[in-house]
Amino acid sequence: MHGYPVLDRNRKSDRSSFVFSSGYESERVDAPVTVSPKPRRPQRVDLVESEHVSLTLSIPTSIYTTATMRSSPRFLFGRAASSIDPTSSSPSSPMAIKRVFPGDHPDFKVDTSGGAPRLTFCKRARYWSSTDYQETRALGEGGFGGVVEARHLTRGWTVAVKKPLPCAHEGAGIACGCADARTLREAAFLAACHRHRAIVELRALSLDPFARKLSVVMECVGPSLHDVLHEHRRGRPFPEGDVRCIMEQLLGAAKHMHGLRIIHRDIKPGNILVGADGISTVKICDLGLAVSMAEPAPYGQLGTRRYMAPEMLLGKTDYDATVDMWSLGCVMAELLSGKPLFDGDDDAQQLLAIFRVLGVPLFTIWPAYESLPLAGKLVTPPHVISRNKLREHFPEDRLSKEGFEVLKGLLSCNIDKRLSATTALRRPWFANAVDASA
Incomplete structure (x- = not known):
């Protein structure tokens, strides 16, 4: 058996509460942005998780609405490692990436200038699609998702894909971004820990065009x-x-x-x-x-x-x-x-x-x-x-x-x-x- 997380009766997880905010539509992240000048090198990147704040979830495919979530961080997920002017007073323009860290993940950047971790694509990176790879076997299942081994159809890479399980709201027929919020949160932390030999490596994020769900694509290591x-x-x-x-x-x-x-x-x-x-x-x-x-x-x-x-x-x-x-x-x-x-x-x-x-x-x-x-x-x-x-x-x-x-x-x-x-x-x-x- 492969050793990705299995369901454990002793494991305790967040019990998040979600409330829809009516009157707002999701924003496309590929809208024009202002690119910041070349930044100075900071000494350290800090990730922030808030367990009592609102969640603003923006997905580049315009398939989600803005939701409010307790017990979870906020994320801004975009296509380019760009920056919105931090001096702008417009509440509809949250600050995105404004600094580049040497040694960061080549495809993602993590920004914490707005408080909570925000994950952003670099310019040359893109979403993987679930049609880019073929699932070969199940590796394990946890409280929030299952992990499968997959082979990239073009490159031949063997990867591990963590697919989110439906949340309680989806089981009740309520559309929400709970699963994607958790996926983006984990991806942000993995991207921040990039290149450490004893921490699993984030490869990509995958978007299922049918289920319209995000998955984390990681290196495939071995049994637990x-x-x-x-x-x-x-x-x-x-x-x-x-x-x-x-x-x-x-x-x-x-x-x-x-x-x-x-x-x-x-x-x-x-x-x-x-x-x-x-x-x-x-x-x-x-x-x-x-x-x-x-x-x-x-x-x-x-x-x-x-x-x-x-x-x-x-x-x-x-x-x-x-x-x-x-x-x-x-x-x-x-x-x-x-x-x-x-x-x-x-x-x-x-x-x-x-x-x-x-x-x-x-x-x-x-x-x-x-x-x-x-x-x-x-x-x-x-x-x-x-x-x-x-x-x-x-x-x-x-x-x-x-x-x-x-x-x-x-x-x-x-x-x-x-x-x-x-x-x-x-x-x-x-x-x-x-x-x-x-």
Whole structure:
């Protein structure tokens, strides 16, 4: 089986609310625009997701109307990497791309000058059509879409196409742009992460001329890490050297995303792809639940419960990139043991599973626990004071002292002591391995 995201009963996703704005018609994006002069190079691109703002969706085929959407970002999608005069006071002329970033995606540009991420085609790029490729097999299905493998009929490329599933409004016969908003959002984050070797590459956007739906076209990598571990290896744990190789790549990807102020929010073995050459090439995929730290909180409780940070389970809405680091710690533990370390049936059971391994949340260990919204409400911690038993699950014959230092640092309930991607990569577990291979 291929390892693109599969439906997970533990995965939590946005429940967005959409309201049509009557009296407005969709605007064609190929209307004349004012091209900005050659821009200066900025230092960093920031993506923004707003979970409580209105969505303005513009598609170049004039097939959609303007809709208002809560819990989702706004996107401007056009054909050319052009710019509308930012000094214009006209509300009908939202700002488009005005800066070009060296090393950006060759076909797309991401603009955040208006607050939310806006994805725009470069001049030489165009939509793919669903008639440009032939679907060869299904790869997986998630909560919002299915992924198929396809072959480009002209170029012969093998790609992965993520096709959106109909939303609840469409099931009720109401026309809306919900699915396309999610597609454009994920494409914007993928374009921003362009050219990192451990993040799946955005190839194109495809427009189905019949269903009039957008799909994300990505590189086709290989099976998921979940399938490799639980099906190909039948749950047999990876040796420490292989885990170090995998984690070094995943931490590098997290460092890249977090440097762009992007939080993935759903890192798990099912969202990590393994290349044809094995674990020497792994890539994070499925940025459909990603959010930007540039957008003010509150953020939603999203992701997959088994890999969800305890502060998110306890209702913290202003979390940051440290939630991804907890998820990476859970992935590392699963690779070493062959099974999930924390596996509760609901949020309360998940917290109890964490407490059983890492100990009860004492003030000296986790000072911020009492200030979390659901502390003492979702579950009552065990009255018996228990110590951290993580080392008992990963004895030294399975994980070295240096490797345990990384695992323990990632699985810290106290976010002030949880390792960042940059700090984790500087630990001796990785540094010594580099020295030994030099």
